[in-house]
Amino acid sequence: MHSKHTIRSLLLFIVAGALVMAACAPTAASPVAEPNVSAVVAEAPVHNVKEGCISTFDPTIDHFPEKLTIEYSEGWTIEYFNHYKVITVLNPWRDAKETFQYVLVQCGAPIPEGYDNAQVVEVPIDSIITMSTTQLPHLVKLGRLDALIGLDDFAYVNTPEVRALIDAGKLIEVGSGADVNVELVLDANPDLVMTYGVGDPQWDAHPKLLEAGLKVALNSEYMETSPLGRVEWIKFTAAFFNEEARAMLVFREIADRYNAMSALAKTVKTKPTVFIGAMRGDAWSMPGGRSYVARYLEDAGAAYLWADDESTGSIPLDFETVFERAADADFWLNTGSWTGRAEAAAADERYTQFRAYQTGAMYNNNARLNENGGNDYWEGGLANPDVVLADLIKIFHPELLPDHELVYYRKLD
Incomplete structure (x- = not known):
């Protein structure tokens, strides 16, 4: 039987040996952080590029963050x-x-x-x-x-x-x-x-x-x-x-200005009757009821006498057909190159038989002509339809826009 002293000595020997072995054992390497490597990615633009070219092409990036939507155009x-x-x-x-x-x-x-x-x-x-x-x-x-x-x-x-x-x-x-x-x-x-x-x-x-x-x-x-x-x-x-x-x-x-004025014109109780144009050669070219001219008149609170026509272009008519429908019309607009009623009478004496001629309710869209006859209605007017609409409302319903002065239209005196 072993004595307690012998057992204690044996335990001390074992512990000491374990410590020596631990000291001699290789030390485990500490974990090393992996380098943070990421691919270079082109940054998505916030606005469309308005000058020059992009320097880096990435097919996943939307290069047109600012986009168009079409509301009224059909073409x-x-x-x-x-x-x-x-x-x-x-x-x-x-x-x-x-x-x-x-x-x-x-x-x-x-x-x-x-x-x-x-x-x-x-x-x-x-x-x-x-x-x-x-x-x-x-x-x-x-x-x-x-x-x-x-x-x-x-x-x-x-x-x-x-x-x-x-x-x-x-x-x-x-x-x-x-x-x-x-x-x-x-x-x-x-x-x-x-x-x-x-x-x-x-x-x-x-x-x-x-x-x-x-x-x-x-x-x-x-x-x-x-x-x-x-x-x-x-x-x-x-x-x-x-x-x-x-x-x-x-x-x-x-569009907001145009639609606001159109809404204003829709409040009127009475819509004056209107016809357009004049004879050119053997025919009177009357805008169709689905033309942009007809739309102007509708939005200005007028009753276009050819609004029932379904065409988007112009309708060739003879003088008698126009006179039969428009003899008593309230207004006569867009008469070509005329700057006064005397030119109408000189062109064709029959024009003087229209009520609009007799009352002086004739207006032409040629108030802004340059020295060569260039008509700004077909330039600035097309780019500013809200101003053209204001002109028409002023002609048909002057009480709605008391402070507006005609820009593209003139009265033929």
């Missing part, structure tokens, strides 16, 4: 993708059998596949030539007049900011329609030529420009059947500059 559509947008012009001219498509690719990003029949335009563009005065106010309202390098014809321009550029010799004049000076346009090398079409090669500029390899966009605002539908084409122009946010704001302000 075009826009669809957004991460690095490009697709615009389709549905109705470039009356009875058109074709559409036009534009793929607007963010500069610095690749061209998408699958659009072989579309024009590809890098955006934002930096330079533009316009082939219609109706497009000039768009550039002013978008703050992009700096991009304008030329236009079709200087003579009929009314926009003051553009007239100043013409006078300073900063713009080129490239000619109109099929007579466009293609060589001059090629020398100017614009990022885009914005024009319009009527479907006739003898009048259209775009076939020659496209054949020369230029980037061309057809603006068909004139095909719209409402004033707000027409002015909404400012968004079309804006898309090429990536100026969606500004276009949305500008249009919203115009």
Whole structure:
């Protein structure tokens, strides 16, 4: 039997040996933190790029955070993708059998596949030539007049900011329609030529420009059947500059003012009767009941005598047909180039038989003419339909807008 002393000595020996072994054992390595390595990711933009190109392309990033929506226009559509947008012009001219498509690719990003029949335009563009005065106010309202390098014809321009550029010799004049000076346009090398079409090669500029390899966009605002539908084409122009946010704001302000006045005109109890135009050659061209002119009259609280017609264009009528319906009309508007009633009587003595002639209730939309006869109604007026509507309400219901003075209309004395 072992004594307690022997057992104690044995335990001490075992403990001491264990300590020695522990001291000699290798020390476990402390865990080392892994380096924090993450892939470099392009930051998603908050606003559309309005100058230059993107430096890093990431297909997962939306490069157009500011987008357009179309409320009134029926002639075009826009669809957004991460690095490009697709615009389709549905109705470039009356009875058109074709559409036009534009793929607007963010500069610095690749061209998408699958659009072989579309024009590809890098955006934002930096330079533009316009082939219609109706497009000039768009550039002013978008703050992009700096991009304008030329236009079709200087003579009929009314926009003051553009007239100043013409006078300073900063713009080129490239000619109109099929007579466009293609060589001059090629020398100017614009990022885009914005024009319009009527479907006739003898009048259209775009076939020659496209054949020369230029980037061309057809603006068909004139095909719209409402004033707000027409002015909404400012968004079309804006898309090429990536100026969606500004276009949305500008249009919203115009539309709100227009709709507020239209609502005011709807409160009237009596609507005066109205007819439009005059004889041109053998026919009286009367706007159809679904035209933008008819919409203006309806929104201004007037009763258009051809409102029951379903056409969106003009109706050719003979004098007798017009007189039968409009002889006793309250107002006669949009009479062409006349600046006074005497011109009507000189053109055709039969005009004096209309009650509106006899009462002096004749108004024409040519109050703002430049020295060459350029009518600002077709320029500034189209870009400011709220002002045109205010003119019409002032004519038909002056008590509703007592402080408004006519801008685009004049009374024919």
